[in-house]
Amino acid sequence: xxxxxxxxxxxxxxxxxxxxxxxxxxxxxxxxxxxxxxxxxxxxxxxxxxxxxxxxxxxxxxxxxxxxxxxxxxxxxxxxxxxxxxxxxxxxxxxxxxxxxxxxxxxxxxxx
Amino acid sequence: xxxxxxxxxxxxxxxxxxxxxxxxxxxxxxxxxxxxxxxxxxxxxxxxxxxxxxxxxxxxxxxxxxxxxxxxxxxxxxxxxxxxxxxxxxxxxxxxxxxxxxxxxxxxxxxxxxxx
Numbered sequence: 001x002x003x004x005x006x007x008x009x010x011x012x013x014x015x016x017x018x019x020x021x022x023x024x025x026x027x028x029x030x031x032x033x034x035x036x037x038x039x040x041x042x043x044x045x046x047x048x049x050x051x052x053x054x055x056x057x058x059x060x061x062x063x064x065x066x067x068x069x070x071x072x073x074x075x076x077x078x079x080x081x082x083x084x085x086x087x088x089x090x091x092x093x094x095x096x097x098x099x100x101x102x103x104x105x106x107x108x109x110x111x112x
Numbered sequence: 113x114x115x116x117x118x119x120x121x122x123x124x125x126x127x128x129x130x131x132x133x134x135x136x137x138x139x140x141x142x143x144x145x146x147x148x149x150x151x152x153x154x155x156x157x158x159x160x161x162x163x164x165x166x167x168x169x170x171x172x173x174x175x176x177x178x179x180x181x182x183x184x185x186x187x188x189x190x191x192x193x194x195x196x197x198x199x200x201x202x203x204x205x206x207x208x209x210x211x212x213x214x215x216x217x218x219x220x221x222x223x224x225x226x227x228x
Contacts, residue, residue, distance in 0.1 A: 037219070043200060043222050043224075044220075045202060045204070046219075047216045047217065047219075050216050091155065099157045099160070099168045100145065100160075100217070101157065102147075102154060102155035102156075104154050
């Protein structure tokens, strides 16, 4: 069965610094997709970045980049130049053959 | 382009009642997925519909059901509500291309269901 693990329940980062949110996954599927979502206090899930299992290059979207290490089954999210508006829950997710699974999330707090 | 819309946004029901939640995907998106989010269990996959057919189903009892219409709008129904069904129910749509299943899902604002 697929499993997503986010080991950091909470993280703090100083404004303008970079932060890495960890995500490891376990799957027997040959093809899968990895996603990161942001959920502010309003509750809406906001798509940030996607990485396909066969993509050789790490995905980047503006200040977000995904550090994909397939052999280690990790897909860490890197946020550069943190902003106060980045304070939110962050979820790592994986879509395989059957469904989409989410990790427990990491609450990021950006300090001024 | 309009985003995913969900109605109603808030709902209060009592145990034993049933409820129907609605989701309108982004125009052109044919895949709709439903999730339940609770503080204790996190985000859990309920089911996915594509072209009016249920493609995948999560590990939820039969009280939870859904359907998709020809215009891709989807509804989910929960019968015989229990206190534990109180949650944020999120709907997500995606544009499934010939490239496979791995397109990003765009989420709606959710329906917050409270069961008393």
